[in-house]
Amino acid sequence: MQGALYANDLFSIGKIDHRISSSLAENMGRGIYKGIYDPGNDLSDSDGFRKDVISAVKELNVPMIRYPGGNFVSSYHWEDGIGPKNQRPQKVDLAWQSIESNQFGVDEFMAWLKKVSSTAMMAVNLGTRGIEDACNLLEYCNMDTNTYWANKRRENGHEVPYHIKTWCLGNEMDAPWQIGHKTSHEYGELVNETAKAMRSLDPTIETVVCGSSNEDTPTFGIWETNVLNECYDNVDYISMHQYYDLPAKGTMHHVAKSLRMDQFINSVVALCDAVKATKKSSKTINISFDEWNVWYHSNEHDEHVKSWQQAPHRLEDVYNFEDALLVGSSLITLLKHVDRVKIACFAQLVNVIAPILTSENGLIEQTIFMPIRDVSKYGYGETLRTSVQSPSYQVPEFGDVQYLDSVIVKNSADTYTVFAVNRHETETMNLAININDDDRFQETSHLSYSCSDPKFSNTADQSVTEETVHDDGQITLKPFSWNVITFKA
The missing domain is CATH 2.60.40.1180 (Golgi alpha-mannosidase II)
Structure with a gap:
């Protein structure tokens, strides 16, 4: 069988932003606890971070990690996860019906990022909270002022601000399963005011507005249009999420599903540019494809997971080789769209639909690990029209x-x-x-x-x-x- 590729230096799609090799770490299942953070385990360092996980994440060379969610963020009180650990409240997590110990929070996440040579993409709760809470978190993380939340960070042992640049304004707010779900107009107005307030506090940040939770939702397209009409001038990226389902139609159909991603990106670009034209704006909204992966292996198991556990085994897909090729083709698709896709996060990083799967005694690099690692390592420079x-x-x-x-x-x-x-x-x-x-x-x-x-x-x-x-x-x-x-x- 013969194949051929043709390209020319004169025809470049665009420069590759390394952040297309980013990931998501959400407080759910064993993604954080027993994954990233496992104090008491012989494989963990003095801070409680798994050393083998650190090595694997560094091998993946992940430039940015989105935190703390995901659905988890929409009822999360970030201030529960700071300060002395023995004073942190244990809370229910409404998104995944589990118990959150709050032993891992913003400061632990930022400390762990240093160990894996990565940066933060921080999400704020626009489900059950809003503008004031988002600004408080931004002040805690980024401000060097003599003010309440900046001083709280100093009291907690972190004198130098974290200077987090990229901020997600909520998560999947179009979705009926989201805590604090809103209509497109409600969300668009809230995002616009939140982004303005956060930028008045720190003008250097960039913001990501929630697009549709997937391309099959009844409101896809209408959601993007209405939301952007409300907040276009105050946001920089619109999010996209996509998960590939089980290969019910066979292997050859499964490995072709990256074509869905290609079609989805083209549709969202068209929707963004239609709003740009309507507003007669010179500004271009780019894409943060901040959740994508294969997700179906664990569905049957998860139906039987009991509620209100701490760090239960949830969404622990065990990937096979046809999944690896689909992930590889999806990475190729993202590279073909680097003119508009500037950020992409494979979801997630450890244990939960992840390339890294841990046990008490070690870890497995799943089949999807290799293409993710390769594109992060070799996918730099610019993409040629191929x-x-x-x-x-x-x-x-x-x-x-x-x-x-x-x-x-x-x-x-x-x-x-x-x-x-x-x-x-x-x-x-x-x-x-x-x-x-x-x-x-x-x-x-x-x-x-x-x-x-x-x-x-x-x-x-x-x-x-x-x-x-x-x-x-x-x-x-x-x-x-x-x-x-x-x-x-």
Whole structure:
């Protein structure tokens, strides 16, 4: 089977913002407790942070982490999680019907970020709270003033402000399951006033407004239009969320679902630009795709999780190899939209629908870990407009789907990286790459991640590993594989 890629330096989609390799850490299940924070475990450091998790997160090279949610944030009182631990109240979490101990809060999160070399994307509660609470949290985190909340931070041992730049104004506020759900006009007005107040406190911040919780909601499109009409001038990004469901129509349909992400992004860009045109504005709203992943494996188990537990096993999907290829194609899709997608967070980071799954004695890097790591490591520079040619197959939802899914990234003046998925389960693909018509390649490196069993999942004893392929004059993509090819031209 033959595939081909064509690109030219003159046709760039845009510069890649490393924040498209960001993630989400939410106070739910074992995402924080028994995941990131596990005091008393021999694998944890003196601050209670799992050292093996720190190493794995650093390997993923996650530039920014969204916190504390997610649905959790919409009834969360952030001030419960600061100050002496023995004085912090234990509370019910309405979002996930669990018990929140508040032993891990803003200050612990910021301390952990330093250890994993990352930055914060902080969410505020616009469900049960509002403008004043958002400004109080901003003052606690960012202000160097002689005022109440800034002084509280100092009392808690943190003299220097955190200077958090990116702020999410609520979470999935269109959704009926959200605590404090609002209509589009109610939310748009609240966001507008909250953003204005926060910017009057700290003009350096950037804000993310909630888009639709997914593209299948009845109000999708109407929600974006109404909300942006209310707050366009005072926000910088609009959020997108998307989770891929179970492969009920088979493997070949499952690995093509990244086409949904492509269509979804195009729709939201059109909605944003329609409001821009209506307002005769020169400002462009970009996208924060701040929740996305595969999510279906744990659904049956979660139906039987008892309410009001601390850190229950919840949403602990065990991923297989077909999920890894879908994640890889989704990352390629995000790279193809870097002109408008500036932030993207795979959800989540540890234990909860995550690439890292912990036990008391160690952790497993799940099948989806490798493509996430590779794009963070090699996906820098700018994305070139890439023409992809290969045989295709039919999927009723999408029509013709090419077996080859790929994009070319220009890392520097003469260095390029190709990310490629061969969706064919049994056939090798010979890949021809043409850049600038006549460039010749040298110092080629090819990493390949493949498995003949779509349902294979990593375990403590056995896992799929990435291998270096030695291409003898011809680049070949193994059947059912994720590939990273770097070269100089």
